[in-house]
Amino acid sequence: MKISVPATSANLGPGFDSVGLAVTCYLRIEVLEETDQWMIEHDLAGVPFDETNLLIQTALNVAPEIHPHHIKMVSDIPLARGLGSSSSVIVAGIELANQLAQLNLSDDDKLNIATKIEGHPDNVAPAIFGNLVVASYINQELNKIVADFPETALVAYVPVYELKTSDSRQVLPQELDFKEAVLASSVANIAVAGLLTGDLEMAGRAMSQDRFHEPYRQKLVPEFATIRELGQKYGAYATYLSGAGPTVMTMLPKDKKEAFISALNKELPDMILDLEVDRKGVSVDD
DSSP states (O other): OEEEEEEEEEOTTTOTTTEEEEEEEEEEEEEEEEOSSOEEEOOOTTOOSSTTSHHHHHHHHHOTTOOOEEEEEEEOSOTTSSSOHHHHHHHHHHHHHHHHTTOOOOHHHHHHHHHHHHSSSTTHHHHHHOSEEEEEEETTEEEEEEEOOOSOEEEEEEOSSOOOHHHHHTTSOSOOOHHHHHHHHHHHHHHHHHHHHTOHHHHHHHHTTOOSSHHHHGGGOTTHHHHHHHHHHTTOSEEEEOTTSSOEEEEEOGGGHHHHHHHHHHHOOSEEEEEOBOSSOSEEEO
């Protein structure tokens, strides 16, 4: 059995902690023979090989009775870079439990479990459903909208340094002035409306005017301003911090992608990922 989970790009500017997009970069696990103890085979630095691995911890949290297996884990998702690496493991762990224990969980069941573990739905939701997902709690009940994302190129600039979510949250303000909060909310409304209606130019204008987190986090990612300026030169719809960063995502017309990547390669030295929207979410192959 093989389980595949896409990377995710959260926030998309002002959609703070509630908007996320699945992208074509994957965590893949292969479930092999049953064993006496959990054995996770991988080449990821700093990731456990036994039952302390987040994958197994999550699976056992969902279904404590499942038997240990030999598992191969391969991930193309950069760790601690703002592309949902931990969320992909959580979703894979839930699906692993679902399959081994034959739980027949619905996607909504998986989302509720994943959000309780992760704390917010912006990464786990698109990892489960694919595409664009807007999700939030209303009266202690998790609500979500899944929508087809317009056709567009996505170029991720991935710095060599890590930026943990906990560290990037420390630079955020404890509160916003009422007028500032109203403006921030109205900008977010325009961004989401543009994305849901396929108006990427409108969405992009709003995404670049986030008031919730990017003004505070940009100083932690010195490459951000350079990439946004370069994106504007090549007709990008938007450039935004993916999740808490440090990955910087640029959304632009497909016919501008190659020229932008070439220019970005000349300007900055780190990893560049040429991505598209993943429209499937988590998947299982026997």
